[in-house]
Amino acid sequence: xxxxxxxxxxxxxxxxxxxxxxxxxxxxxxxxxxxxxxxxxxxxxxxxxxxxxxxxxxxxxxxxxxxxxxxxxxxxxxxxxxxxxxxxxxxxxxxxxxxxxxxxxxxxxxxxxxxxxxxxxxxxxxxxxxxxxxxxxxxxxxxxxxxxxxxxxxxxxxxxxxxxxxxxxxxxxxxxxxxxxxxxxxxxxxxxxxxxxxxxxxxxxxxxxxxxxxxxxxxxxxxxxxxxxxxxxxxxxxxxxxxxxxxxxxxxxxxxxxxxxxxxxxxxxxxxxxxxxxxxxxxxxxxxxxxxxxxxxxxxxxxxxxxxxxxxxxxxxxxxxxxxxxxxxxxxxxxxxxxxxxxxxxxxxxxxxxxxxxxxxxxxxx
Numbered sequence: 001x002x003x004x005x006x007x008x009x010x011x012x013x014x015x016x017x018x019x020x021x022x023x024x025x026x027x028x029x030x031x032x033x034x035x036x037x038x039x040x041x042x043x044x045x046x047x048x049x050x051x052x053x054x055x056x057x058x059x060x061x062x063x064x065x066x067x068x069x070x071x072x073x074x075x076x077x078x079x080x081x082x083x084x085x086x087x088x089x090x091x092x093x094x095x096x097x098x099x100x101x102x103x104x105x106x107x108x109x110x111x112x113x114x115x116x117x118x119x120x121x122x123x124x125x126x127x128x129x130x131x132x133x134x135x136x137x138x139x140x141x142x143x144x145x146x147x148x149x150x151x152x153x154x155x156x157x158x159x160x161x162x163x164x165x166x167x168x169x170x171x172x173x174x175x176x177x178x179x180x181x182x183x184x185x186x187x188x189x190x191x192x193x194x195x196x197x198x199x200x201x202x203x204x205x206x207x208x209x210x211x212x213x214x215x216x217x218x219x220x221x222x223x224x225x226x227x228x229x230x231x232x233x234x235x236x237x238x239x240x241x242x243x244x245x246x247x248x249x250x251x252x253x254x255x256x257x258x259x260x261x262x263x264x265x266x267x268x269x270x271x272x273x274x275x276x277x278x279x280x281x282x283x284x285x286x287x288x289x290x291x292x293x294x295x296x297x298x299x300x301x302x303x304x305x306x307x308x309x310x311x312x313x314x315x316x317x318x319x320x321x322x323x324x325x326x327x328x329x330x331x332x333x334x335x336x337x338x339x340x341x342x343x344x345x346x347x348x349x350x351x352x353x354x355x356x357x358x359x360x361x362x363x364x365x366x
Contacts, residue, residue, distance in 0.1 A: 078194060237256055239252055
C-alpha cells in the first residue's frame, strides 16, 4: 500500500514538473506582454505538489498498511467452464436430470425461492406426467374468483396455475431471512453473469472455514464466487440430502448439476423446440440455396452470357449514290442490317439504307 502511495506521489511530482516546463517554454516563446509572471508558475507548482501530498495522505488514511483479501470478482476471475451438454447447438435437455433437478428444487430450494413464471402445465411431458402434475398442483390451494357476496374461497390447484411462492410478499420473505430477499429462480440462470457455471460454482463453492484474511459480516456466509464474498444463503446441499427415484447417488455435485440444468430449463423451456425449428430451417435454406445455384447455373447464366447475332439474308441491291462519289451507280452487298460499310479505292463510306433500293453514302473521316 505504501509503495502505491509513493508511486502516486512521484507521478504527481513528475506531472507538476512537466507543467512548469511547458509554461516556461510558452512564456519564452511569446512576447513580454502575454507571458505569465513568475508568481503564477510558482503557485502552479506549489498547488500540484500540495495535491500530490494530499492524495498520498488520503490514500494512506483509507487503506494504510492493512492487507485485504481479494475476491475472484475483483481479480477478474470467472467460474470454471463446465461442459454442459444441453447448451450445445445439437443437444437437448436431459429429461432425467430435469426431473431430478425439480426434485431438488421441491425438497431444498422451494422453502425460500419461488418460480413465479412456471405453471404446472409446463411440467407435463418434460418432467412429469399429466397425473403427476395434477397431483402436485392439488397439493396447494389457490384463491377463487369473488362470489356474489364478494367472498373469496380456496380451491385445489390445477394445471393452469403457477407454482406457488413460499412467502405472501417481499416483506414476509425479508422478515424470515434476516432482511435478505431470496430472488425468484425462474430466470436466475439468464440473470447472472456466467449462467450455469456461476450457479453451480456458487452452490458447491462453500468452504469449511473462511480463508485467512477474509472478513465476513455477522449473519453472512463466505463464498468466493458471490460478489463481496458475503452471502446470506448458507450452504444448502450436502451428500445424501435427497433420495432420487431412479437411484442416482445424491452427491453435492450431482444435486447441484441437476438443479442447475432444471433452472436453465425454467429460463428457456422452449430451447429444445427452438433447436428443432433451427434444424428444419437449416434443411430448408440448404435446399433453397442448392436450387438457387442450379437456377443461376442453368437458367440465368446462359441468358446473361450469350451473344445474339442477327444474320439476315444476303442480297445484292443496285442503288443510286446521291452523295459522296459523284452520283455513280455502285453494286453493294446488303446483309439486311441497317448500316454497312463499303470501302473503295478512294475512301471508306458509311451506307445508310433508307430502303432496300435507296441508300446514301457518307464519307468517313480518315
